[in-house]
Amino acid sequence: MxxxxxxxxxxxxxxxxxxxxxxxxxxxxxxxxxxxFREEEIKELESYLSIDLIRPNKYLVNFNEDSHTIFYSDIDNNLWTTAYSSLASILSSDEVETEEISKEEYISYHDKRSIVFYFPEQFNVYILARFLDVPQPNDIVEKIQEVDSIYFHLGNDEPFLILSKEDFHLKIFEPTIKLEALKSKISAMENIGNITYYYPMRDTVDVNNNIYIPVKMSKSIPVVYVENEINTDNIEDLRNIAELFFQKDIDYIREIVENNGSVIYLHDDKVLKINYRGFLEYIAPLEETVNERNLYISLVTASDFLFSNLALPKNLYLSKIEEIESGENLGYRFTFKYRIGGLPVILKSDVVEDFIQLEVFNKYVTNYKRFIRRQMDGTYDAMDNRVMLSAYDIINMNYELIRQDHIAKYNIQDEDEEFIKKEILSRIEDIYIAYVDPCENKTGERLIGVWILKMEDYIYAFDVYNGNLVVKKEQ
The missing domain is CATH 1.20.5 (Single alpha-helices involved in coiled-coils or other helix-helix interfaces)
Structure with missing residues (x-):
């Protein structure tokens, strides 16, 4: 040779x-x-997957054909965390059997004893599996790539799950799955009582709409006062935050105090702005071109960043994922919301869009916005003794407003009034109780209890006690 x-x-x-x-x-x-990525980088990043970023924003419990309830926080019952192990087993098992079922069959299962977890966003099933610590998910992740809800059948017969995305429903059997812990928790809820029962609109008002709404409220909601998380009147607090973000002593960080009380901190090419209202924004340059976006890496990076900086609200959840572009770079915008007293909180302010928002390009966070309001000490037990209006009361009291918006939006003329009413009711996407934060005071701000009426084109917030319009936004 x-x-x-x-x-x-x-x-x-x-x-x-x-x-x-x-x-x-x-x-x-x-x-x-x-x-x-080097192997040690991956292990370090994945250590942050224990943060509970992906969680439901609504829980539908079906006790039987006639009894259903809905709630929006799972602090007391831990139903979602109880379901973790079963869902992880389903996504890792090599013994699963699957079949696609019709929308009609899926709806019929809501008359059986069960629980449905609804997510605020369509989540990738592979990523959900990885967040559940499943290293190699089975082919379920190929049969349904994204989910917006997960159904657990809790009857006495063979247990099963249904993973859904819009009108696609995948029914899943696994011979070894055990749901006894979930069944026990649902039975305990039923025995305690004090339940607000919800009913499907298709049955109560005879329209083509499968959402559940209550006819009568069984309990009131807490009186809540909030204050800004960041005390903008204390310059030392702001300097400590700057040191945390830049990982530098304040002596190495440039500080600019504006006339209106807002403060800007600069280090290298990074900027931290805290305005007088308590709104924080962090801006960093992109260190390299990112011409392929990856949701998994971006989520892990977001999780790492959130965990490494200011403390997070206890009830934080990922509510929205958007694809974004910056020049030739491709990334994601993640929006996070949180609950107080078990209820979602909506911002009335036009200045601040959401509580936490990140723009992430795989390994890099380039923009971080944060406006957190925390419940004030000594305001945890007070209840409002006024009688709450039901969802039907709210719809009836505000029907003319909703009707006028609907007619204007779709340029409707000379239509039958009964047809218009059915059309409006069929377009209701969701209705639920929440708090609106007026965002007018740094401290001592009382939140407004509202019914959120989510239509295809508008979101309305009506006062739960008098029915007055508090907020209206176009979707």
Whole structure:
């Protein structure tokens, strides 16, 4: 064998060996995309997956054909955390059987004893599995790539799950699955009582709408006062926040105090702005071009960033995922909301859009916005003794407003009034109780209890006690 030929074979062998070793170091992610992370970087990033970012924003409990209830926080019952292990088993088992079922069959299962977890966003099933610590999910992640709800059948017959995305429903059996813990918790809820019962609109008002709403409220909601998380009147507090974000002593950070009380901190190319209302914004440059977005890595990066900076509200949840572009760079915008007293909180302010929002390009956070209001000490037990209006009361009292918006939006003329009414009722996407934060005071701000009426085109917030309009926004 000639020396040159030997060199060629040796070179090819080294190239093949290098490619093999690289595949051991690189990590494969969903959508067939690879990113050049060292193995220790991946382990460090994945350590943040224990943060409970992905959680339901609504829980429908079906006791039987005639009894249903809905709630929006799971602090007292831990139903979602109880369901973790069963869902993880389903997504990792090699013994699952699946079948696609019709919308009609899916709806019929709501008359059986069960619980449905609804998510605020369509979540990727592969990522959900990874967040549940399933290293190699089964082919369920291929049969249904995204979910917006998960149904657990809790009857005495064979248990099963249904993963859904809009009108696609995948029924899943697994021979070893045990749901006894969930069944026990649902029975305990039923025995305690004091339940507000919800009924499907298709039965109560005879329209083509499957959402559940209550006819009568069984309990009131707490009186809640909030204050800004960030005390903008204390410059030392603001400097401590700057040191936390930049990981530098304040002596190495430039500080600019504006006339209106807002403060800007600068270090290298990074900027931290805290305005006089308590709204925080962090801006950082993108360190390299990111021309392929990856949701999994971006979520892990967001989780890492949130965990590493200011403390998070206890009831924080991921409410929205948007794809974004910045020049040639591709990334995601993540929006987080939270609950107080078990209820979602809506901001009335036009200045602040949401409580927490991040723009993430795989490994890099380029923008972080935060406006958190915390419940004030000594305001946890007070209840409002006024009688709350029901969802039907709210719809009836405000029907003319909703009707006028509907007619104007769709340019309706000379239609039958009964047809218009059925059309409006069929377009209701959700109705639920929440708090509205007026965002007018730094401290001592009383939240307004409201019914949120979510239509296809508008979101309305009506006072739960007098029915007055508090907020109206176009979707």
């Amino acid at each position: 000639s020396k040159e030929r030997f060199k060629t074979i040796l070179l090819l062998s080294l190239v093949c060996l290098s490619l093999y070793l690289v595949t051991k170091v690189w990590v494969e992610f969903p959508y067939g995309t690879s990113f050049d």
